[in-house]
Amino acid sequence: MPKSYIKRILDARIYDVATETPLDPMRQLSHRLGNRILLKREDLQPVFSFKIRGAYNKLLQLPAEQRAKGVICASAGNHAQGLALGAQRLGVRATIVMPSTTPAIKVNAVRMRGAEVVLYGDTFDEAAARARELVEERGLVFIHPYDDPDVIAGQGTVAMELLRQHPGNLDAVFIPVGGGGLAAGMAAYIKYVRPEIKVYAVEPEDAACLKLAMDDGNRARRLPQVGLFADGVAVAQIGEETYRVLRETIDGVITVTTDEICAAIKDIFEDTRSIAEPAGAVGLAGLKKYVDESGCENAALATVCSGANTNFDRLRYISERTEIGEKREAVLAVTIPEKAGSYLQFCRDLGDRSITEFNYRFAGGGAGGDAHIFVGIQVTTDSDRQQLVARLREQGYQVEDFTENEMAKLHIRHLVGGRAPDLESEVVYRFEFPERPGALRNFLEQLAGRWNITLFHYRNHGAAYGRVLVGLEVTAAERPALNALLEQLHYPFWDETGNPAYRLFLSRG
Structure with a gap:
């Protein structure tokens, strides 16, 4: 299976639009993790995403008569921009169907590259259905965002560059997965050229369609719900062709939480001063989880920053969740006596730990009753958080650990006291x-x-x-x-x- 893609990848002539992106060392993170971490900077492409590679390669492979008909795709983001730019460069008419929920920054970016934008439906599936209708109505050629051999081959050029840029020892590569185009192309190339390198696919826990397929041994089932935070990899079912490639080429699937993705976005910023989109940081989140769980040291590990198309508004939410994802904040509900001096005593019992958040409102009952406080406390690791909770309980406090409680982190912290x-x-x-x-x-x-x-x-x-x-x-x-x-x-x-x-x-x- 991998061998059949090698010629396609080597023959991809994409560099009159796409650029060869650098493979940057992450010096701060490498020092912190005790391993050499390398970041393939696909966020530096002209459309700030690797998607230009596959979209443009597919356009190049189309016969002239099909190009003349015009092309169409359904996409809420990076594939849309990649196809629009590639079509503009080749003089091909492009239509992009986007959900009506697509942020204006992405809609405008596509229009600026000369494509016709059709806003339809609230979800990707609705937009995709409309795109299929337009294929029949207008005779357009549909360009799939990931489940197409020419698209997969275009994405595989990321691995070709990576191995050329780092010919020395490389222990593992971590690749984000949505529909699987990037992972399939990269894994096919890596396993053919350097089969000793481990390849891990990384998905959000709430959009783990590849893990579901690998666990089942087939891709028949779709996820009933898909988390939307990392929208670039929010796919309910892995692609048919991509699954066929990935099941023979990857060494495992790693799933990561929203908080872990947010922490990885911060890591990329601290080492590169660039801001990855959530999907763009998924691979690094998986790399960090692998290091934490395997305990590996002095290994050479690479991943892909796959994109940087995010709304500025989202940074507020990302920053809120980063410290939890970095295991540096515990979010707790603690019961203390409803009397003067209780909060002071609680702070004394915490010792030198910093309080990052404190929410409380009198709830009735008067002196002698209980007060419930919602508190964020600085910690250093998961183990440190667990030790903190154990110590508070030993000191007589009733403690609920909400560090992994989505409702508490999204809503309750803003509503404390509203009984x-x-x-x-x-x-x-x-x-x-x-x-x-x-x-x-x-x-x-x-x-x-x-x-x-x-x-x-x-x-x-x-x-x-x-x-x-x-x-x-x-x-x-x-x-x-x-x-x-x-x-x-x-x-x-x-x-x-x-x-x-x-x-x-x-x-x-």
């Missing part, structure tokens, strides 16, 4: 809904009317999807009807009524 003591039948749900004009109003219109909204927290994070926490006053008898309505909304949602963060800080108690 409604007279509510007896409140339920709480967490949603993701498309971030487009009118979406929030539509969301409220769907829910309001039948049930009283008792809690609502929404914050724009600069992403294509909004994150909302909603409380509703619903009797036990009405809950089946509520669940039926929520299913009809077609928004991903989670029932958080039993979440301990809700119980401690927001519920009737």
